[in-house]
Amino acid sequence: MASWIDNERVRPLVAAFTTIVVVVACLIEEMNQTRRGRSKEPSIFRDLTRKNHIERVLRSGRDYCVSYLRMDVGPFMHLASIMRDKHLLLDTRYVSVEEQLSMFLHIVGHNTKNRTMRVEYVRSGETISRYFNNVLKAICAIRDDFVHPPCGNCHSEIECNPNWYPFFKDCIGLLDGTHIDASISPQELPWFRGRKGPTQNVLAVVNPDLQFTYVLAGWEGSANDFTVLKDALSRPQPEGKYYLVDAGYTTMQGFIAPYRGVRYHLKEHSGRAPTNLKELFNLQHSMLRSRVERAFAILKNHFKILTSHPFFPFRTQVRLVIACCILHNYIAGVDPNDILLDEGITQHDDQIMSSQPRSQREQREENRQWIELRDKIAHDMWDRYSGFV
Known part of the structure; x- marks a missing residue:
């Protein structure tokens, strides 16, 4: 008995089916090749666009x-090398460390929105957000390298100024707070609402050369400066040294x-010479502390x-306050x-531990000693000032 495939009526159908399968397979392969060619072309275009954008930023001059980027090319490239050397940021297959840093610096420098960054860098919003948080974490990781606590020695800016030296030779910082x-969330809003709306109260200590030596961020905006200060009083400081604070x-x-x-305040002294030791002390105190x-x-x-x-959350x-x-x-x-620094001149938070409680009498005695020190400084200033007048 002959095989069914030898049947004259079945054989044409098999041949036709085989032809259709081959044709369909060829069409599918052709479509895949076309799709791969089309997707490759925009990918190359996007890569060139990003590369040209970064090169234009870095090669178009200092201004x-x-x-x-809010910094010059040299500091920018040096910061990128620090991130690589410390393995805080890594070059990925599609995004270099320089591009990651430039995205972050442009956002914090200009408060640029994610949708704008997507256009400028031809990236998805998720990619922009992911690398923004990676760089933010990396910047905070180098805090100890660039935010140094005072060493206790007289600062050169004070030592070279006869208005401040030797009167403020034991001053190790200028302390003040600001609101950001x-x-x-609506549940926490009452604690953060201040005179200017919801804010976080930031306490900072600054050197006379305008560099931050201590930053405490995240306090509720409704908390006054002295309340925030008390939370940082346990921070160790050199014996006999002090910070200048406002009224x-x-x-x-x-x-x-x-x-x-x-x-x-300096504007209150404009055109008027000090008439007593307290006014002279306040004038020099204000001139120095205004640097914060x-x-x-x-x-x-x-x-x-x-x-x-x-x-942001x-x-x-x-973290953004700390990073900045x-x-x-x-x-x-x-x-x-x-x-930008010249223009401004010319015109991992530590866990705070509460200090040991002291009696009110001990506190009054300590305060009296520091008030006497202030009076001594004021008298010394007035004696020198009177000798020149």
Whole structure:
């Protein structure tokens, strides 16, 4: 009996089916090749667009680079090498360390939104967000390298100024607080709401050379400066040294405030010579301590993200304040002639442990000693000033 395939009626059907299968397979292969060719072409275009964008930023001159990245080319490349050497950032198959840093610096420098960055870097919003958080974490990891606590020696800016030396030779920092806009959940909003809306209260210590030596961020905006200060009182400091604070604080161990009820702010002294030792002390105190206010002004001018309403989780908002202070110190140390720093001059939080409680009598005695030190400094200033008048 002959096989069924030998049947004259079945054989044409088999041949036709085989032909159809081959044709369909060829069409599918052709479509796949066309699709691969089409997807490859835009990918190359996107890579060239990103490469040209980064090169234009880094090679268009100092003004353009500082305007876009908030730092010059040299400091930028040095920061990228630090990140590589410490293995804090890695070059991926598609995104280099330089591109990761440039995205982050442009966002914090100009408060650029994610949708704008997607267009400029031809990246997805998820990619922009992921690398932003990676760089933020890396910047905070180098905090100890660029935010150094005071060593206790007299700062050169004080030592070289006869108005301040030797009167403030034991001053190791200028302390003040500032408020940064915050985005808070409705449940926590009452604690963070201040006179200017929801904010986080940031306490910082600055050297006379405008570099931050201590930053405490994340406090509720409704907390006053002295409440925030008390949370940091246990931080160890050199014996006999002190910080200069404004009239919102009080003179106590390690902190010297100006005389209350006496002219203090520089504009109040404009065109008027001091008439007594308290006015003279307040004038010199204000001239020196005003540098912490200038440091805050430079910081906010440098990184516009600190002056705009944030849309990040609150933990990220706190880290951003720390990261911007670290970058400020880095730029001031690597490039002291930075354009933005010159403009401002001319015009891992530590866990805070509560201090041991002391009796009110002991506190009054300590405060009295520091008040006497302030009076001695004021008398010495007045004696020298009277000798010149």
